[in-house]
Amino acid sequence: MTGRRNRSDYSHQPRRDRMDEEHVGDPYRARGKWKEPSTCPDCGAIFHGGRWQWGAAAPGAEAHLCPACQRSRDRVPAGQLTLSGPFYAEHRDEILHLVRNTEAKARAEHPLERIMEVKDEAGKTVVTFTDSHLTHGIGEALRHAYHGELDSRYTDEGDLLRVVWSR
Numbered sequence: 001m002t003g004r005r006n007r008s009d010y011s012h013q014p015r016r017d018r019m020d021e022e023h024v025g026d027p028y029r030a031r032g033k034w035k036e037p038s039t040c041p042d043c044g045a046i047f048h049g050g051r052w053q054w055g056a057a058a059p060g061a062e063a064h065l066c067p068a069c070q071r072s073r074d075r076v077p078a079g080q081l082t083l084s085g086p087f088y089a090e091h092r093d094e095i096l097h098l099v100r101n102t103e104a105k106a107r108a109e110h111p112l113e114r115i116m117e118v119k120d121e122a123g124k125t126v127v128t129f130t131d132s133h134l135t136h137g138i139g140e141a142l143r144h145a146y147h148g149e150l151d152s153r154y155t156d157e158g159d160l161l162r163v164v165w166s167r
């Protein structure tokens with residue numbers, strides 16, 4: 001299952017429904033056996049009302065890594081964004097600022113949506129994410145701000161969203 005996701009309404013949709021449909025096999029989300037209340041010892045997110053969110057841990061909350069922190073520990077991203085091209089090379093700092101800024105806004109609302117790592121390799125920058133919707137949304141934000149070429153597809157295994165933006 002590959003193909004583009006056209007989600008121009010990215011930031012205003014509840015995400016969980018689609019995530020569950022598309023990622024029935026996501027071991028990090030399907031591991032939904034956390035007791036309520038639980039709290040993540042690494043980032044402090046709490047599992048409450050059936051989802052991970054920011055908030056104060058309830059007394060007696062169990063400690064369980066949230067899916068984002070588990071992915072970071074395992075070094076298994078859900079999404080990967082590759083940035084390249086002459087325009088990118090000239091505007092690298094500004095573009096990465098948009099990437100980080102978009103992530104910070106998403107993360108403030110959704111604890112599982114984070115950047116894992118930013119790496120430069122052979123004239124390209126590769127950014128990995130804990131969440132595929134965020135990866136897709138940042139690709140869309142780049143196209144919106146700078147145009148350029150955007151391609152977004154899942155790997156054949158369906159467990160990693162690869163987004164490539166170039167200009």
Ligand SMILES: [Zn+2]
Nearest residue numbers: 040043066069
């Ligand atoms: Zn966590």
